[in-house]
Structure formats: C-alpha cells, structure tokens
C-alpha cells in the first residue's frame with residue numbers, strides 16, 4: 517500500500533459530498549497506514565524551494581548567532597528549556613540541528629499569567645530582526661498557515677469518526693503547536709565517531725545507508741511535514757516494512773501522533789518513521805499540531821475504542837517529549853500538574 521496524496525480544498529468550503537469524500541479518505545489513511553500527503557489548501561504557496569528558503573536561511577547564521585538561541589540542556593546560562601536551538605550531536609543516531617518554536621512566534625506572549633511558570637509555555641528565543649531581516653514575519657506567517665491546516669484536519673478527523681466536528685475545538689484554543697526547522701548535514705566519515713553499530717545503518721535498495729533520524733512515532737495530534745526536496749524519510753507500513761515517503765513540492769507529508777492514537781482508542785495509528793541519510797544535506801520543516809497545555813484528554817464516545825484514564829495534555833507531552841535526544845536531561849524540570857490518581 518502506497519502513501520496516498522489527497523487534495524483537501526473541500527475541507528475549507530461549506531459541507532458538500534466532496535468534503536465527505538475527503539473526510540473518508542483522510543480517516544482511511546489515518547486508520548490504515550497512518551501517513552498521507554496533502555495538497556491544495558490555503559497556504560500551499562509556502563511549499564516551494566524559494567518559500568521554504570525564507571525559513572531555512574536561519575541555518576546559514578554563524579555559530580555564534582545560533583548559540584544565542586540554545587536551550588538550557590545545551591548551555592546552562594540559558595533560561596529556556598523547551599523552546600530554542602538544539603545543536604548537532606555527533607555521537608547520536610539522530611544527526612541533526614535545528615530550532616523548536618512555540619505559539620508566541622505567531623501570536624505574541626498573549627498567554628502570560630496563570631501558567632507562565634510552565635516550561636511548555638515559555639517564550640521562544642528568536643534571532644534579532646537585524647540579524648535575519650524578515651525572517652520572524654515569515655516564520656510567524658508559516659506557523660499560522662500550518663495552524664489553519666491542522667485545524668481543518670482536526671475537524672475532518674472528528675467528522676470522519678462520526679463525532680461532532682467541533683468536539684476537539686476547545687482543546688486546541690491556545691494550543692502549543694511546535695514549528696521545528698531541521699538540518700541534517702552529511703555525517704563526516706572520518707570524524708572519529710564510531711557509527712558501526714546496527715542502530716546506525718540499514719540496507720535500502722541494496723545500499724547501506726546510515727540513519728540520521730532515529731525511528732520514532734510523534735507524540736502529538738497530527739504532524740504536517742514539509743520536506744525540502746531531498747529524500748530520506750521512511751514510514752513503517754502495516755506489514756512492518758519500511759516505505760519511502762517521497763518529497764514533492766506543493767505537498768505536505770502528514771502523520772498522526774500518539775496523542776491522537778490514544779485519544780481515539782487506537783482507531784488512528786501513530787505510525788513509526790525514521791530518516792536515512794541521503795546523498796546531500798537534508799532540511800525539513802515539521803509542524804506539530806497540538807492542544808493547549810491544560811486540555812483534559814478523556815476517551816471519546818467511540819464504539820469499541822480502548823478506554824484510558826483521562827490525563828492533561830501537558831503532563832503527557834512532557835513525559836514523552838523529554839525522551840527524545842534533543843530534550844535529554846530536562847525531565848525533572850516539570851512536575852505533572854495533576855497528581856496521579858492512586
């Protein structure tokens with residue numbers, strides 16, 4: 517089974533048979549292979565090499581400028597622990613650098629106040645306007661475009677499941693979606709790092725390829741991924757085989773996260789994926805569409821779904837996100853906001 521490309525223009529229009537068909541195709545991808553490509557939506561003008569470069573030019577900054585954006589786990593003089601820059605880690609299976617940006621990028625720090633002690637709501641360190649003129653505006657506008665797509669998919673999934681389309685709305689008001697920019701450089705063969713272990717390479721079409729993004733499932737609701745024209749992404753299909761998720765201009769690769777899998781009692785699949793090294797450097801731009809920190813995640817009224825104990829999104833996210841290598845060493849910095857029922 518291949519990954520389907522689905523035109524989603526009808527999701528932005530009033531109800532129609534075409535929209536119903538689109539909902540059904542999306543739900544079938546979500547509950548089948550757990551991956552799809554989407555095209556034809558407001559904001560799809562972003563999906564060209566020139567437009568992506570408006571965001572990716574941050575990688576051309578001198579190291580000193582990137583270091584200003586580092587997180588606490590990489591630079592103890594910094595206050596930000598969750599948002600900001602993660603540098604290359606030569607010994608890790610995942611060989612990448614980049615930045616994680618939160619909703620303040622697009623909406624300002626409107627939500628200071630009650631929970632401003634929550635690291636999940638900390639402000640994002642960003643390059644100064646003089647350093648990268650126009651970049652902040654571009655990134656903010658991209659963030660808003662992806663939020664609108666995430667919102668349309670969220671409602672479509674609700675309808676596809678036979679639920680009221682607004683069932684998730686309140687949980688996503690003030691959501692903490694993450695825009696991440698990633699660069700995977702080529703790993704230098706003689707850098708003195710031992711990458712001979714089996715976790716570092718795979719055979720792909722008869723060729724040995726190193727792994728630069730470790731196998732994982734995303735933790736959130738839905739991920740909207742812009743690949744910058746360079747292959748390397750693979751998804752695990754239902755038969756347990758790795759299949760390529762090819763990049764194509766004008767499309768986003770979409771996969772579903774573990775939150776949605778749990779929320780739907782397993783109806784939607786959080787598909788595992790990884791990145792194998794291409795022949796040139798690779799860039800990608802995932803947008804993780806996420807609820808608000810204090811959203812209460814409770815079983816949906818779905819027949820036959822696996823039940824679970826309700827939990828707060830922020831508690832769940834912190835537990836899972838801090839297992840990733842770029843978040844190493846910060847788990848102890850946030851306590852669950854809801855004590856576990858005992």
Ligand SMILES: O=C(O)CCC(=O)C(=O)O
Nearest residue numbers: 698729734749791800802
């Ligand atoms: O770079 C990619 O294509 C995949 C990135 C990814 O899976 C992630 O950041 O969760």
Ligand SMILES: [Fe+2]
Nearest residue numbers: 732733734789
């Ligand atoms: Fe991922």
